[in-house]
Amino acid sequence: MKFLNHLTLGQYVPANSFVHQLDPRCKILSVIALLAGIFLMVHPAAFFAWGGLLLLLSRFSRISFKVVLQGARPVVLLVVFTAGIHLFLTKGTVLWEWGFLSVTREGVTMALRMGLRLFFLVLFAGFLTLTTSPMELSDGLESLFRPFERFGFPAHEMAMMMTIALRFIPTLFDETERILRAQIARGADLEHGGLFRRMKAFIPVLVPLFVIVFQRAEDLALAMEARCYRGGSGRTRMNPLAWKKSDTFAIAGVIAIVAFFVLLDLKG
Amino acid sequence: MSIRVESLCYVYHPGTPLETQALSGVDLIVERGTWVAVVGQTGSGKSTLAQHLNALLLPSSGRVEVDEVPTTAGALAAREIRRKVGLVFQYPEHQLFAETVREEMAFGPRNWEFPEEEIKNSTRKAMDLLGLPQELLDRSPFELSGGQKRRLSIASVLVSRPDYLVLDEPTAGLDAQGRKELLYLLKRLVKEGLGVVHVTHDLELALTMADRILVLEKGKTVFCGTPGSLLDELLERPVRGLCLPPILELVSGLRSYGYSIPYTLDSEELADCLEREIRS
Numbered sequence: 001m002k003f004l005n006h007l008t009l010g011q012y013v014p015a016n017s018f019v020h021q022l023d024p025r026c027k028i029l030s031v032i033a034l035l036a037g038i039f040l041m042v043h044p045a046a047f048f049a050w051g052g053l054l055l056l057l058s059r060f061s062r063i064s065f066k067v068v069l070q071g072a073r074p075v076v077l078l079v080v081f082t083a084g085i086h087l088f089l090t091k092g093t094v095l096w097e098w099g100f101l102s103v104t105r106e107g108v109t110m111a112l113r114m115g116l117r118l119f120f121l122v123l124f125a126g127f128l129t130l131t132t133s134p135m136e137l138s139d140g141l142e143s144l145f146r147p148f149e150r151f152g153f154p155a156h157e158m159a160m161m162m163t164i165a166l167r168f169i170p171t172l173f174d175e176t177e178r179i180l181r182a183q184i185a186r187g188a189d190l191e192h193g194g195l196f197r198r199m200k201a202f203i204p205v206l207v208p209l210f211v212i213v214f215q216r217a218e219d220l221a222l223a224m225e226a227r228c229y230r231g232g233s234g235r236t237r238m239n240p241l242a243w244k245k246s247d248t249f250a251i252a253g254v255i256a257i258v259a260f261f262v263l264l265d266l267k268g
Numbered sequence: 269m270s271i272r273v274e275s276l277c278y279v280y281h282p283g284t285p286l287e288t289q290a291l292s293g294v295d296l297i298v299e300r301g302t303w304v305a306v307v308g309q310t311g312s313g314k315s316t317l318a319q320h321l322n323a324l325l326l327p328s329s330g331r332v333e334v335d336e337v338p339t340t341a342g343a344l345a346a347r348e349i350r351r352k353v354g355l356v357f358q359y360p361e362h363q364l365f366a367e368t369v370r371e372e373m374a375f376g377p378r379n380w381e382f383p384e385e386e387i388k389n390s391t392r393k394a395m396d397l398l399g400l401p402q403e404l405l406d407r408s409p410f411e412l413s414g415g416q417k418r419r420l421s422i423a424s425v426l427v428s429r430p431d432y433l434v435l436d437e438p439t440a441g442l443d444a445q446g447r448k449e450l451l452y453l454l455k456r457l458v459k460e461g462l463g464v465v466h467v468t469h470d471l472e473l474a475l476t477m478a479d480r481i482l483v484l485e486k487g488k489t490v491f492c493g494t495p496g497s498l499l500d501e502l503l504e505r506p507v508r509g510l511c512l513p514p515i516l517e518l519v520s521g522l523r524s525y526g527y528s529i530p531y532t533l534d535s536e537e538l539a540d541c542l543e544r545e546i547r548s
Contacts, residue, residue, distance in 0.1 A: 175362075181324050182363040185355040186425065187347065187379030204375065207365035211410070 011071075012133050018246075019061035019131045024140025026247035030254040031128045037258035038120050044112035046265045050120050053257065061131045071126035072119060083115030134166040142232075143241055156232025164220070172213065179208045269335050271298040271321055271353065271432055271463065276330035278316055278487075290316040291487045293330070300431060300463040303454070305474035308484035309509055314467045315358070317484070318434050321465060322353035334432070351380050354430030358437045360421035364409040369400075369420060372409050376428040387427075394427040397453060415446045422450075432463040439473070451477060472513035475499060476533050485509030503531060 014020070019027070038050065058065045072079075092106030129137070142159035149155050183204045184190070190201045273296040280288045291313045298304050298321075308314045319325040320332050323339035323346040332339045334349045357363065366372035373391040382390070395402065398419040404412065409420055422438065435454075439447045455477065458464050468474060474481050475495045483491040483498070485508050491498055501507060503520070512520070515538065519531050522542070529541045 178357065179363055181319065182355075182357045182360065183375075185322060185324060185350055185357070186363070186376040187350060187428065188375075189347075189379065191343075204363075204365045208362055211364075212362060 011129065013063050013067060013130050014133070015062045015131075017060065017062040017131070019057065019127075021246075022131075022250055023241055023243050023247045024132050024136040025144055025241065025243070026251050027128055027132055028137075028140050028144060030251050031125060033251075033255050033258050034124045035121055037262055038117055038124065040262050041117060041265055042113070043265055044109060044116060046261065047116045047120060049261055049264075054120070054123055057127055061127065063130055068123060068126065068130065071130065072122045075118065075122045079115050079118050082118055083111040086114050087111035134163060138163040138166075139237070139241055154232075156235070160232075168216070171216075172209070175212055176205065176209055179205050179212075269300050269431070271296075271335075271465075272331075272333045273297070273317070273320070274331050274333075276317070276320060276332060277328050278313075278320065278325060279328045280316075282328065289487055291320075294482075294484070294487070294489055296482055296492070298432060298463045298465055301458060301461045302479045303458045303464045303466060303477060305478035305481045306465060306467045306484060307469065307471055307474045307481055307510070309469060311486070312484040312509060313487040314484050315436055316487075318355065318436050318465065318467050321432070321434050322355045323349045324355070347380075351376075351428055352430055353432045353434060354425040354428065356422055356425050356433065356435040356438055358440060360425075360438075361414070361417035363421060364417060364424075366409060368406050369409055369412075370405045372420065373424050373427050376424060380428055382428075390427045390429060394423040397426065397457075398423045399449065415442060418442060418446070419450075426457075430462070432465065433457070434465040434467070436467045437469070438466070439468070439470075471510055472515070472533060475513065483507065483510060499531065 041047065041050070054068065055065065058068050087103060087107050087110075088101055090104055090107035090110045092104035094102050094104050095108070096103045132140070138159040141162065142155050145153060145155035145158065180190070188201060188204055190198060190205075192198075193201070273294060276291055276294045276296075277289070278291040280286070280290050294313075294317060296304070296306075296317075306314045306317060316325065320327060320339065321334070323332075323334075326340055334352055337345050337349065339346060339349055364372055366375060370391070373394065374387050377387045377390060391405075392402065395404070400416065400419055400423060404416070404420075409417065412420060418438075418441075422435075425433070433454075438450060438454075442450065451473070454464055454466070466474070466478065475498065478495055480493065481491065481495055481498050482489065490508050490510075491501065498507075499516075502510065502512060502516070513533065515533055515535060516531060519529055519538065522529050527542070527545045529538065529545060532538050532541070
């Protein structure tokens, strides 16, 4: 019996590919460029081009298209909801009417645009976590935020927090599953009853989980202190990030493609 | 009245790259009033087996029956099986959640809809058994000492009056005194008719306490029988996944030097024999 499904959103898939080997900073900046491009799209048809790009990326990173699409599973509901809202609530030329519901030509375009936009945003953003290990990701973010340290922004601390949080997600999943089983063994019934009853039934799971989380946090803090951790200043790295020529090419390529798409879209 | 496990197989994550065969063809019978030890190394499948005994996991193939009811007989049957077969997980103190010890103890029986009066009596009895004074009833479980927490979590399973008790490494992290007390208590409960399944990696413990021993390695049965026959087998040839307890190593070492000492797990008996041998 399986009580929890592991979430696939933001999972790293190791592979030896061109995209995997790029500098994380390059990938973060490229994703920002891609997301900005997607936000600027107006014509729903333009998303064919984006879909093509997605296929190309999946080929370059040696991650099967199926896995890429799976990343969007958690947001399908949100996409449908957003599209629905736009479909029914946009005013304009009426195409179809039923009671208080009406669908307009503008509504259809808007629904497609917003739905696809959201969908592609998630898919492209997913590429970042699919091809970049959490370690690299936080290293990259730290390095990108370093310039802001001058204004008091704690870049290193933020990156460390992120690393720790990501590191503990699977651990906490396992703990939750273990506690769930222990309480079910004591007769807890988590599957029956109304919403309120089921929520109440989760208290015996949540309380021990919180206790464990705090305990782990304290243990970790102690372990870090015992290893003389005292924040970011003066720390060296085992694998310092190195910006390569291929990174420059990749980001230039991405920006060129995004600019091309946007220009094409603006012209109609 | 017994738990019967017949050619039980279990596969984790079937149909994914993470697919692993955790148990392949395990047979086991646990009668009430007996102590069965399941011994094996980490990853041998002993915890997976333990979770099958109370329908937390359902077999991929083969069957598990508790008092003639298969664990696959639907949700209602599974609930009743979970009451009959108490399961104490490894580090059970991690399951404590209630505001008071009283509430913690009442959790299981309330889930099985025991009448309040019976819960009270059962709570008192279970706490007495585990040596927890009644004054603790209104304290928070989180204020108790480590050993008390462990005993409380075991009591909170026993309070539902199970007919069988499955314990996964119940002595892990206990001091010598606590360990001894817990084992003594279990022995007593077995005498009163409880069926105990003791999952452990400690062969010496199994050899001294159990009526029957099942040895698992990589999900397969390596040995199943009485401690005596396991001991004979161990002394004849190495059994896969097991090594001789230190005291037996010592005895066989001494024997090879010509001392005639019987194989024993009792250190005092060994000392007496050795003394006699040296004197003579």
